[in-house]
Amino acid sequence: RHPEMTMVTLPPLYAGSDALPVKGSLSVPAVALRSVLLAYAKGLAAQGFKYLFIADNHGGPRHQLAFESAARKAWKKHRFYMINPFLIEFRMMCHHDADFLSETGLKPGTCGDDADAHAGTNETSLMLVAAPEVVGNYQETAPSLPPKAKLRLASGMVRSLGG
Numbered sequence: 001r002h003p004e005m006t007m008v009t010l011p012p013l014y015a016g017s018d019a020l021p022v023k024g025s026l027s028v029p030a031v032a033l034r035s036v037l038l039a040y041a042k043g044l045a046a047q048g049f050k051y052l053f054i055a056d057n058h059g060g061p062r063h064q065l066a067f068e069s070a071a072r073k074a075w076k077k078h079r080f081y082m083i084n085p086f087l088i089e090f091r092m093m094c095h096h097d098a099d100f101l102s103e104t105g106l107k108p109g110t111c112g113d114d115a116d117a118h119a120g121t122n123e124t125s126l127m128l129v130a131a132p133e134v135v136g137n138y139q140e141t142a143p144s145l146p147p148k149a150k151l152r153l154a155s156g157m158v159r160s161l162g163g
Contacts, residue, residue, distance in 0.1 A: 041078055
């Protein structure tokens with residue numbers, strides 16, 4: 001799609017802060033996550049790369065702050081862009097951005113707030129795009145979005161991921 005750019009897919013980094021305290025969950029301290037992200041930024045910048053697109057979808061407050069802090073430091077120190085669309089979307093959702101709520105037809109409490117955080121609007125939208133066969137009959141259990149808004153959110157995420 002962008003012949004003027006060199007795109008490289010890095011291996012997944014399975015690290016996150018604030019994992020739920022349940023069997024099988026692993027949590028990495030936010031400072032460690034931030035350090036890893038900054039090491040990636042430094043190494044990629046030294047090789048001439050300018051951007052790191054992060055496909056992150058979740059994490060508690062310390063997790064998200066680690067990403068935000070790393071992105072700011074990467075820019076300040078290396079003039080390197082760390083792009084994490086979820087941070088922008090999450091901020092608009094949780095701050096109840098009027099334009100975002102109007103465009104999606106959402107209201108507070110149905111857009112990533114505590115009441116909607118797990119298996120809610122955001123996670124369900126992403127799963128409908130990534131693996132719709134495992135979502136099940138979500139409309140009977142959690143109908144928080146009108147159909148048009150669901151499609152706009154999901155297709156917007158796919159477009160942002162280059163699909």
